[in-house]
Amino acid sequence: MAVNIDSIIDQMERLRQLHDSLLALSSKKTEALKSNDTEALQGILAQERKHVQAINGLEKKRMAVVAEWAVASGFMNEAPTVSEILAAVEGVERERLQEAYDSFIIVLADLKQQEVLNAELTKQSLQFINVSLDLLQPSLNQMNYGKPAGTVEQKRSVFDSKA
Template sequence: MVQMLSTILEKELLCHKSLLSLAERKTEIIKKNDIQSLNDIMTQEQAHIAAINQLEQTRQQMVRQALANSSNDAPVLSDVINRADEPEKSKLQSLQTQLLTVMTDLKHRNHLNQHMVYQSLQFINVSLDLVQPQQPSMNYSKKSVLQNATYNRSMFNSKA
């Protein structure tokens, strides 16, 4: 059981490393403003995420099976590591540490990408506002009625 869990963790680690690689490529694509490549990368990311979710469900089932007689309601990988014998214990700890490191790196990279996309959108909005200023609101409010009255007022007083 521990060997199968180790294999699943190795597969998860590979998928997460591959996803991190895609996130790093995405950073460069965002810098280049290549929308088509960005769409392609996002499609690849979705496939990776689906595979990771499947592996994660399998891993959770294996942890529950390994700790079937445990009193813990929500068994976790650390519980399996604590019960494992020494050679498997060190391997599982190493895989867990590597997985956490890659996931942390992935989290930081995704945050960077999100921030870059947000800044790009802000730049686009500012550029659009400069090129095409907003027209005054046509809603019924005191301010808009006063603004519309000044626009409709003639330069000549016809009653004079």
């Protein structure tokens, strides 16, 4: 059975759906970061890992479908880009592929923007923690323990002591 362009479009739409779901998780992660809800954050990170694993599996399937389509269509390159595929197809197939590609790119751009925000929130949280720790830990100069600066301790060996 030869692979048609519908298989590629189907894989792209599935990828978009998974990325859409990942975007929703990323938005939840932003709220968890803002409210400092570490338990929710841990749950969200576990769900994100599952999504990433599913995306990796689906991406492998998409690459296999594209390679099969490329061979059946007589492409020299077994891994053509979407632009190359768009140039090779015409009519309704081209429009549908273009729509799937455009919607996928929009979701990816939104996801990237959301993750940049999450990275910035995480960075600010870490900076706050570091400042708080610095305020809680006294510096060595402020400590009252030990001998005053400038005093020299004499060391005696066991044999030099008086009986």
